[in-house]
Amino acid sequence: MIDLRALREDPDAYRASQRKRGASPDSVDALLSADADHRSALQSFETLRAEQKGLGKQIAKASPDEKQGLLARTKTLAEEVKTAESRVTATAAAFEAAGRALPNLVAGEAPAGGEDDFIVLREVGETTVPENVRDHLEIGTALGLIDTERGAKTSGARFYYLTGDGAMLQLAMLNLAIQQAVATGFTPMIPPVLVRPDAMEGTGFLGEHSDEIYYLERDELYLVGTSEVPLASYHSGENLGDLSEPRRYAAWSSCFRREAGSYGKDTKGILRVHQFDKIEMFSFCRPEDAEAEHRKLLSYEEQMLKKMELPYRVIDVAAGDLGTSAARKFDTEAWVPSQGRYRELTSTSNCTTFQARRLNIKYRDEQGRNAVAATLNGTLATTRWLVSILENHQQPDGSVAVPKALQPFLGKEVIEPK
Incomplete structure (x- = not known):
């Protein structure tokens, strides 16, 4: 949910944000209309309720002749109140739906356009394509690190086993990431990976990307595609105090994605799979501190990539590729020699107050007033990194x-052949 006061004061900023995303600004006008309808319905209901409450006092003081008219008004007023209450309920539902349809306000610095309109901020390290280069699956299969055939036999396409030193390599990477996170002020977490609908909705994942999510209908629970979801929900409905310093968490979890719509893309190996493990950073902070916190999360990601000795680049993601919740996002992409190009390994997003507003997460400002916190997330290590590690360090x-x-x-x- 975006800031309604800001929307009412400057709707053109939100229309411009939608155009920057390549989306229709009509959703802005739809929300403004729904907001006006709901406020009008509430005002009518409250006016009628006030009259209804006042009638009781009038009847007690009225003369016999006046009392008959007041009693007749009581009956008609009861129907009017009932009708007005129904209108409040209907307009509230329409208002909520319109609010959830409008994504976060894009940061002014984010580039406009779609998936291919990113801006490269920097490239780090030397990219090479070794003679007789092998891809990660060939390397991993030969060394007994990855077994996709038995993964498919057991679970279907896009599943795999990490075996022997392959399992150890992932555990090493994730352990190093969690150690770095703790050293830089993050509280380590192992969160639930099944969450309720309100947690998934609150983080903005039940909109345009809902088809990516596994849903357990019998239990009304979702499998998370990132621990961003349970981390954001951790403080839902809470007040975090003065929040003079960001509150930071780093979660180790398995993640699940249906990869809907990716038929035929990256079917070989473990680049695009249904299940993987990840260390996810998450910060709660004051909105005025969010931009600086975003840069810090990016620097932590770059620290890890340098420890993996990988060539990489950092891109400023275009507005149309931000997703619902993010106002700005940086991706780090590592070099994949067998493909001769960079592929995304991590991303970090500044979601400003968008998620916290939905999840009702507050803090106290300098005047002691309740205000909405900002949330940010970033990936510190994940299974996909093995692709670039194996290929860039092949001998x-x-x-x-x-x-x-x-x-x-x-x-x-x-890691030598056996």
Whole structure:
């Protein structure tokens, strides 16, 4: 839910935001209309209710002749109140639906356009394509790290087993990420991966991307595609106090995505799968601190990529590719030699007050007044990273060099053929 007061004061800013996303500004006008209808219905209902309450006092003081007229008015007024109350209910539902249909206000600095209109902010490291380059699946299969055939046999397409040093490599990466998070002030978390509809709705995932989510109808629970959802919901309905410093969490969880609409895309290997593990950072802060916090989350992601010794680039994602909740998003993309291009490994989003408004998460400002907090998220490590690690560290003899930061966890410098 966006800030209604800001919308009423400057609807053109929201219309411009929609155009920047490549979306229709009609949803802005639909929300303004629904808001006006709902406020009008409430005013009518409250006026009638006030009259209804006042009639009781009038009847007690009225003369016999006046009392008959007042009693007749009581009957008609009861019907009018009932009708007005029904209108309030109907306009409230329409208002809520219109509010949830409007995505967050795009940050002024975010580039306009769609998926291909991002801006490259920087490239770090040297990109190479080794002679006789092998892709991650060929490497992982030969070294006994990845088994997609048995994954498909057990669970279907886009499932896999990580085996032997493949499992150890992922555990090493995730452990390193959680250690870094704790060292930089994050509270480690292992959250639930099944959440109620209000948690999923509150974070903005039941809109345009709802077909990506696994839903357990019998239990009315959703499997999360990111632990951003349970982390955002952790403080739903709460007041976080003065929030003079951001409140930061880092969660280790399995994540699940249906990959609907991705038929034929990245079917080979573990780049686009239905289940994966991830360390997700999440921050609650004051809105005025959100931009600086966003830059910090990005710097933590870059620290991890450098520890993995991977060439990467950082892009400023265009408005049309932000999703419902984000006002601005940075992606970090690592080099994948077998494809000769960069592929997304992490993203970090500034959701401003959009999610906290839906989840009713407040803090107290300098005047002691309740205000809506800002939320941000960012990925610190995930299964997909193995793609770039294996390909960038492959050796001519078929082995894979282990990044120095991961060697203490694996107890070896090289993963060799068995």
